[in-house]
Amino acid sequence: MMYAVGVDLGGTKTAAGVVSADGEVLFSDTVPTLSRDGGEAILDATAKLAAGLIKKAADDGITVERVGVGSAGVIDAGRGVVVSATDAIRGWAGTALTAGLATRLGLPASSVRAVNDVHAHALGEAWAGAAAGTASSLLVAFGTGVGGSFVLGGRPLLGQRHAGGHVGHFASPYAFHEGTAIPCVCGGAGHVEAVASGPAIREAYLRLGGTEPVTDARAVFALAGRSDAAAIRAVGIGAGAAGQAMGGLANILDPEVVVVTGGLSDAGAPWWRPMERALRAELLPALAGLPVLPATLGSAAALVGAARLVLLPPA
Amino acid sequence: MMYAVGVDLGGTKTAAGVVSADGEVLFSDTVPTLSRDGGEAILDATAKLAAGLIKKAADDGITVERVGVGSAGVIDAGRGVVVSATDAIRGWAGTALTAGLATRLGLPASSVRAVNDVHAHALGEAWAGAAAGTASSLLVAFGTGVGGSFVLGGRPLLGQRHAGGHVGHFASPYAFHEGTAIPCVCGGAGHVEAVASGPAIREAYLRLGGTEPVTDARAVFALAGRSDAAAIRAVGIGAGAAGQAMGGLANILDPEVVVVTGGLSDAGAPWWRPMERALRAELLPALAGLPVLPATLGSAAALVGAARLVLLPPA
Structure with missing residues (x-):
């Protein structure tokens, strides 16, 4: 060995x-x-x-x-x-x-x-984790930022300028507030990361009129669990944007499986359920059976x- | 030979x-x-x-x-x-x-x-056309529909279910009218194809209050050339959605070049200029020099x- x-x-x-x-x-x-x-x-x-x-x-x-x-x-x-x-x-x-x-x-x-x-x-996930044994997989991590990688035949798609996998930086219909694109850390605006990252969920809570002091997405999830309306909406926006983005990418890349990871994914059903609903709403009929899996290697x-x-x- | x-x-x-x-x-x-x-x-x-x-x-x-x-x-x-x-x-x-x-x-x-x-x-374009000599290219065609293909090392990315390249079917912030997602031919809604195809440009003209009888996108381009306000807006929406979509995809795939083709691309500057502006507005700094080329093989x-x-x- x-x-x-x-x-x-x-x-x-x-x-x-x-x-x-x-x-x-x-x-x-x-x-x-x-x-x-x-x-x-x-x-x-x-x-x-x-x-x-x-x-x-x-x-x-x-x-x-x-x-x-x-x-x-x-x-x-x-x-x-x-x-x-x-x-x-x-x-x-x-x-x-x-x-x-x-x-x-x-x-x-x-x-x-x-x-x-x-x-x-x-x-790692493609080799020995959630996507083991697959010919292709799209992994997306939702946490402090949004990043991803498409692995095909054991090779991650690295890109011509080493920039491949920047899945947080494409336009999301969710990344608007009162008609204005929400600024993104990359210098652009209206991107997936600007609305689907952990910090973005916290900012959405405050933007939507949330009044509790929240330091991070975890605090927003806790409030949502206590039926705070702004928190529930903020989580729904973040998870919806995440799912919609992955569903659209799946239509383009047609990976054998999608693997989802990162701190938001770890929040479990309150994030995962609206995320997966939004993801599946995007899929072409040919992709209806697409497996959407949590990462397993931690x-x-x-x-x-x-x-x-x-x-x-x-x- | x-x-x-x-x-x-x-x-x-x-x-x-x-x-x-x-x-x-x-x-x-x-x-x-x-x-x-x-x-x-x-x-x-x-x-x-x-x-x-x-x-x-x-x-x-x-x-x-x-x-x-x-x-x-x-x-x-x-x-x-x-x-x-x-x-x-x-x-x-x-x-x-x-x-x-x-x-x-x-x-x-x-x-x-x-x-x-x-x-x-x-x-064809990757081998002997606009993208000849490149290691990777993203081609997108805008016409009756919207389709594309990512070619890496001489292989198009075909996908696990032969569905790879459906670049018309991901969410576009442009594909909304009065807050409602515009239906897409795939059965979904709010997709790039629903707003960036030729027929979509014609529909946008009518939706925006255009009153001239138009049978296709070509007629809308002609009206835009005569300063018809609804026609100018309809072309701007279609071209903007096309460019924004390709820019976001470029951030993810990081192709050496992007090749644009199809009937709308053939319309020249009135479509190409707003398309390229929207495309470049999306790009991460690492992709600033990305070549965006018209197809050459016709x-x-x-x-x-x-x-x-x-x-x-x-x-």
């Missing part, structure tokens, strides 16, 4: 695990991401994390000589370089991610690969998908 | 041509599609058309032993069978398209392949793409 270290490098923490070629996580570890210290410091800490896992595996008689990384930011998977990143990880843009890790770990450059973390997440999805990058060729 | 017959089988006519492995059409011919006579009659006529071209090539010393077909309807490209078709071609659904042609032409089954005509169109695109199916392996 072949094994690899899979790394999920996010803005606040970095998780890594030893993953087998059949998608099982043998053991894992997590460290804070040194998000104020620059790319080289992050590479040092990530290499140390991976080296610890490789050592632990060796103690168990398991040889690990490959590392896959799912990282926050826009990643050039071909060159293994961080093209751009938000200020959440200072100095990450421009970092030679795979070369830097390979050097630190004494591995050949070809044994270390990286993609954006949402693509790693989708690849927080391990991205590190499992990252390991997949270096464990197997695309299906 | 290798050659193939490419066939473009539509609801009213069937065009075919002998195409070289470098994408040139040597000669072509067109016959009416026997759209009232059933699948076997259509296969007979199509085989006769292809045989005539093969004979003409042989007279010039050129051997042609492969046939590719782009056909109206939903095509199972793997099995070469027509999965479904509208009443525009009666009895087409269920036809064993590739096997029926191979038998009639005395060719091995593996020498005849078929896809849906929009995919063939996109493949009516030959689908037959060229159909020939491509049997001439070369995907890039």
Whole structure:
């Protein structure tokens, strides 16, 4: 059996695990991401994390000589370089991610690969999670933002400019208030993310006249559970926009399954039911039986998908 | 040099041509599609058309032993069978398209392949037209309907249920009138096709209080050219919806180029300018330089793409 270290490098923490070629996580570890210290410091800490896992595996008689990384930011998977990143990880843009890790770990450059973390997440679910065994899957995550990835034959669609999967940035009829498009974090307006993310649900509650102090979407869900009318409407808008967006994308991509993940998905039926109703209302007759599935790998999805990058060729 | 017959089988006519492995059409011919006579009659006529071209090539010393077909309807490209078709071609659904042609032409089954005509169109432009030399392209056609195809590495994305490319069937903020979603031919409502197709532009003109008798979108364009206010608004809505839809899709698919085709695209600047403005307003910063190109192969695109199916392996 072949094994690899899979790394999920996010803005606040970095998780890594030893993953087998059949998608099982043998053991894992997590460290804070040194998000104020620059790319080289992050590479040092990530290499140390991976080296610890490789050592632990060796103690168990398991040889690990490959590392896959799912990282926050826009990643050039071909060159293994961080093209751009938000200020959440200072100095990450421009970092030679795979070369830097390979050097630190004494591995050949070809044994270390990286993609954006949402693509790693989708690849993990496509390989060993909710979409295991499928030829194609569309994964969409609804949380602080909205992101996604279309995986076809074991390859996430990365795009010509490493921008593939920005499923939060297309027009949504829900993303209007009194005839005006709601601004989106991308600089545009009227986009899915502007109305279907967690923060957007909180903002919708306030816009709709909600008067309770709410700090996040979770608080709006709690109010909706207590029959607060503005909260119920805000959740309905967010979930409806999410479902409508995924249904329309399914008509275009025709994936074997849709996988839904992220903090809003974890809120369960109060979000899931209106989301799925809106999704199915969009589908062409040919897609009527489309499975819409919750993700199953939880927080391990991205590190499992990252390991997949270096464990197997695309299906 | 290798050659193939490419066939473009539509609801009213069937065009075919002998195409070289470098994408040139040597000669072509067109016959009416026997759209009232059933699948076997259509296969007979199509085989006769292809045989005539093969004979003409042989007279010039050129051997042609492969046939590719782009056909109206939903095509199972793997099995070469027509999965479904509208009443525009009666009895087409269920036809064993590739096997029926191979038998009639005395060719091995593996020498005849078929896809849906929009995919063939996109493949033609990706191979020898506006998107030649690109790694990926999104083609969208705006005419009687709205259809498209994403071509990646020489393969159109056909989808799990042969439904890939239905880019007309996702939600558009433009597809509402006085707060109500405009019905779509697919049975849904509020979709891009319900507002961005040619017939939709005519309907928008009438809905917006236009009083001139208009039979098609062309008449609305003519009125807009004479400063008719309702006509100008109707064209603006259709073109805006088209551009917005393609911009959002570009953010998700990140194609190297977008190719626009169909009757509305042929209307030129009055449609193209508002379309491109709306498209670019949607784009993420990473896609700012995205080329948006008119198709260049004209009516030959689908037959060229159909020939491509049997001439070369995907890039």
